[in-house]
Amino acid sequence: MIACMVGASLSAHAQTQGPDAALADGWRAVRVADCARCHGKDHEGLAAPSIVGFARTQSRERFIAAILDGNPQMGMPAYRGNPLIENHIDDIYRYFAARADGSLAAGAMPGRE
Numbered sequence: 001m002i003a004c005m006v007g008a009s010l011s012a013h014a015q016t017q018g019p020d021a022a023l024a025d026g027w028r029a030v031r032v033a034d035c036a037r038c039h040g041k042d043h044e045g046l047a048a049p050s051i052v053g054f055a056r057t058q059s060r061e062r063f064i065a066a067i068l069d070g071n072p073q074m075g076m077p078a079y080r081g082n083p084l085i086e087n088h089i090d091d092i093y094r095y096f097a098a099r100a101d102g103s104l105a106a107g108a109m110p111g112r113e
Helices: 002-017 019-033 051-057 060-069 089-101
Strands: none
């Protein structure tokens, strides 16, 4: 329920604020999903591999499929059917692509100066 409310709020924010808001929405969705729990504080690896490194080496399509389909054998849950993630999958990809290409620093919160 909370994820649905956050997702609706994120959608409204991105529609009114443009590309920077989309990056911020991706960041927020990743925080709500608590990807850091397995992928580390800066998503550069911990118990699970680096999401930033994965975004650096994989196509957009492969990145999105990995998030939505997961890898249950390795402990990665599938997020297909999770409205917070599905509704912001492009924003999440943009966030990690920006981290991967260095245009967004680790620990930076998009949308804040």
